[in-house]
Amino acid sequence: MAKILVIDDERSIRNTLKEILEFEKFEVEVAEDGPEGLEMIGKNSFDVVLCDIKMPRMDGMEVLEQVLQSDPDTTVVMISGHGTIDNAVEAIKKGAFDFISKPLDLNRLLITIRNAMDKTKLVTETRVLKRKVSKNHQMIGESEALERIREMISRVAPTDARVFITGQNGTGKELVARSLHEMSNRSRGPFIEVNCAAIPSELIESELFGHEKGSFTSAIKQKKGNFELASGGTIFLDEIGDMSLAAQAKVLRTLQESKITRVGGEKEIPVDVRVLAATNKNIQREIQRGNFREDLYHRLSVILIHVPSLNERKEDIPLLATHFIEQLGAEQGMPPKVFSSDALEELQKIVWTGNIRELRNVVERLAILCEREITGEDVIRYAQPLSQVKKQ
Secondary structure, eight states, X not given: OOEEEEEOSOHHHHHHHHHHHHHTTOEEEEXXXXXXXXXXXXXXXXXXXXXXXXXXXXOHHHHHHXXXXXXXXXXXXXXXXXXXXXXXXXXXXXXXXXXXXXXXXXXXXXXXXXXXXXXHHHHHHHHHHHHXXXXXXXXXOOOHHHHHHHHHHHHHTTSOOOEEEEOOTTSOHHHHHHHHHHTSTTTTSOEEEXXXXXXXXXXXXXXXXXXXXXXXXXXXXXXXXXXXXXTTSEEEEETGGGSOHXXXXXXXXXXXXXXXXXXXXXXXXXXXXXXXXXXXXXXXXXXXXXXXXXXHHHHHOSEEEEOOOGGGOGGGHHHHHHHHHHHHHHHHTOOOOEEOHHHHHHHHHSOOSSHHHHHHHHHHHHHHHSOSEEOHHHHHHHSOHHHHHHHO
């Protein structure tokens, strides 16, 4: 049952709203002024708050500001007997869901509350999804190397400093980037990931900066680029070592001026975005070969984070393998399976050329092919089938 709080200094209105909404099967509580309402909000969770504007002790607009300051996702509907367009505009600007004038229209009130409930439901679902996504992108392990990375992330994340992440394929560079975003002041903004190696060189500029209609043959309509889409949040340029020199020049200009120009356009568009970059290449060697701009590297590498290979943190393998087997069971509805101690020892003996990505694939293979307890013999048999073929 949805829970509603009514804050109004007029007893007759409080009681009337309580009766009407309880008849509509809502759970309703009332407060006679702002301070009492704020106290109740601090102790309870409400799906919707109905708040009068003109009240003694504390103005409704001040109540709105304090409620949203403590929880920006709270759904607040302002009501007033002195309703003007200016009041309505001010309330909406300050974050109110809607504004209703007195005398209250019952149908309008119920429609607004139901719309507010839909918004609250969407916010809740989004939180759940974000928790699920965050859970799927955890950095698993207790090795000294990983603890150093966690400490670096906690120091750097609250700033807007650009971060350059290096490491082999499959080591978890994306997880570092996501952690930096989620722990930053931009966490409510978008996180846009661009795989520079997967986009053809002739399309990378359009992908990053957008294009105007007719700027090239297939540009049938205007398109926003990833820098625009990431404004207010974070853009993660993965495998930036594979980016063309032409695109590198435009990225450098964007970093210098915080502005972009769409392909085929002339207008400069301001962007407020934090840039994270990653590569699996030896970037110094790429600079020497003329494949990567040294000035761009210096712009991007305010903070350097190197992610160690799985072979450099083998003590984390038991935790990772256990995490993956539990995750696979939940995702695919498999019966719960466990690793024996000798199985975990065998996994630690393997030379992991594909790092964590390869380990997860191996765990999935073992989960499918083995019985409830995965043994050391199972790991020897199934973990590296190609090496077994070579031995034969």
